[in-house]
Amino acid sequence: MPTRPEVRYGAGAVLATPRLLAGLGARRVLLVCGARSFEASGAARMLPELARVAQVRRFSEFAPNTDAADLARGLALADEFRPDLVLGVGGGSALDLAKLLAAFAPGTDPAKLPALIRAGERVTTREPRLVLVPTTSGSGSEATHFAVVYLDDEKFSVAGDPLRPDLTILDPELSISGSRYQRATSGIDAVAQAIESLWAAGATPASRRWARQALRLLLPAIEPYVNEPADRSARAMALGSHLAGRAIDISKTTAAHALSYAITKRYGVSHGHAVALTLGQFVEAHAAAPAGRLQPGMDPAAHREAMAEILHRLGAAGGVDARRRFTGLLERLGLTPGLGEIGVRTAADRRRLAGAVNAERLGNNPVRFSGPELAALLAA
Numbered sequence: 585m586p587t588r589p590e591v592r593y594g595a596g597a598v599l600a601t602p603r604l605l606a607g608l609g610a611r612r613v614l615l616v617c618g619a620r621s622f623e624a625s626g627a628a629r630m631l632p633e634l635a636r637v638a639q640v641r642r643f644s645e646f647a648p649n650t651d652a653a654d655l656a657r658g659l660a661l662a663d664e665f666r667p668d669l670v671l672g673v674g675g676g677s678a679l680d681l682a683k684l685l686a687a688f689a690p691g692t693d694p695a696k697l698p699a700l701i702r703a704g705e706r707v708t709t710r711e712p713r714l715v716l717v718p719t720t721s722g723s724g725s726e727a728t729h730f731a732v733v734y735l736d737d738e739k740f741s742v743a744g745d746p747l748r749p750d751l752t753i754l755d756p757e758l759s760i761s762g763s764r765y766q767r768a769t770s771g772i773d774a775v776a777q778a779i780e781s782l783w784a785a786g787a788t789p790a791s792r793r794w795a796r797q798a799l800r801l802l803l804p805a806i807e808p809y810v811n812e813p814a815d816r817s818a819r820a821m822a823l824g825s826h827l828a829g830r831a832i833d834i835s836k837t838t839a840a841h842a843l844s845y846a847i848t849k850r851y852g853v854s855h856g857h858a859v860a861l862t863l864g865q866f867v868e869a870h871a872a873a874p875a876g877r878l879q880p881g882m883d884p885a886a887h888r889e890a891m892a893e894i895l896h897r898l899g900a901a902g903g904v905d906a907r908r909r910f911t912g913l914l915e916r917l918g919l920t921p922g923l924g925e926i927g928v929r930t931a932a933d934r935r936r937l938a939g940a941v942n943a944e945r946l947g948n949n950p951v952r953f954s955g956p957e958l959a960a961l962l963a964a
């Protein structure tokens with residue numbers, strides 16, 4: 585299993601997919617892709633050629649936030665078709681599902697899946713090859729060793745080295761066709777991942793390097809990419825979101841992501857937008873946090889340095905200004921910036937959200953927050 589998978593990058597790179605898959609010896613390809621985005625993104629242009637080099641079965645019957653039922657349907661198909669390669673083409677959900685199918689196929693009993701997922705055991709092997717082609721910029725899923733899956737509205741993360749692909753095909757042209765809202769939510773997700781990775785308790789010098797490079801590419805490009813996408817901004821977003829994926833592959837995400845899963849499930853807000861709804865509050869709070877509020881083991885100097893970098897990239901003079909600027913950015917991207925607008929209005933709503941957060945993820949936040957402190961932050 586490669587620890588640093590190969591990446592083919594460039595405009596039109598998707599057209600090389602059939603040749604690259606043939607080079608990997610693929611004969612039976614399970615194509616996991618969105619129902620509409622596969623055609624709309626232009627990725628489908630490679631299908632006639634792919635059908636000449638391998639047998640292809642397509643799986644598109646899954647919801648935006650992958651749950652165990654989607655996975656069980658895909659596994660039933662994989663059991664019958666016996667793919668030697670899983671090709672995931674799409675946004676974060678499609679790529680995560682492709683990763684999970686490749687890891688659990690063949691032979692995992694769908695009835696045992698929920699217990700396996702709840703047990704949180706790491707994936708240690710994978711039989712089929714795995715190739716990922718993101719069509720959004722982006723979740724960074726193509727660069728990480730984990731995948732999100734829901735059981736009864738509860739969010740779980742399956743992890744293990746085999747969830748990284750053998751090959752990623754990164755074609756910035758594919759990401760232009762989405763709606764403005766889709767580009768805004770996936771783009772701001774990448775920005776949030778880079779920021780959270782930079783300040784995460786689990787950050788390392790390597791993850792910080794990826795996160796810094798990601799932020800440098802993403803922040804100047806996101807507005808033109810969302811409002812008037814062109815080759816230049818699409819290239820910066822494709823690379824930036826991939827690098828943010830590499831950064832969180834090491835550091836993991838923090839409190840804004842931890843809160844986002846409950847916001848998505850309860851209020852129907854798409855992932856990146858849900859993350860962005862609280863990120864500004866955390867930027868402000870983290871910039872102001874005294875050393876005594878940091879997680880045990882956090883180096884205060886490293887935290888100050890990470891926050892200085894984030895404020896600098898946002899063009900802000902301090903934490904309050906950074907939050908104001910981030911809110912302005914969301915408005916210019918067409919994303920409503922307030923929790924109130926999406927239906928989180930009362931103190932009870934905020935307590936419920938704060939209470940739904942996964943404790944392990946909060947432990948990766950640089951600053952400690954108790955449940956009531958978190959609810960208070962959401963009211964700010």
Ligand SMILES: [Zn+2]
Nearest residue numbers: 773777855859
């Ligand atoms: Zn995310």
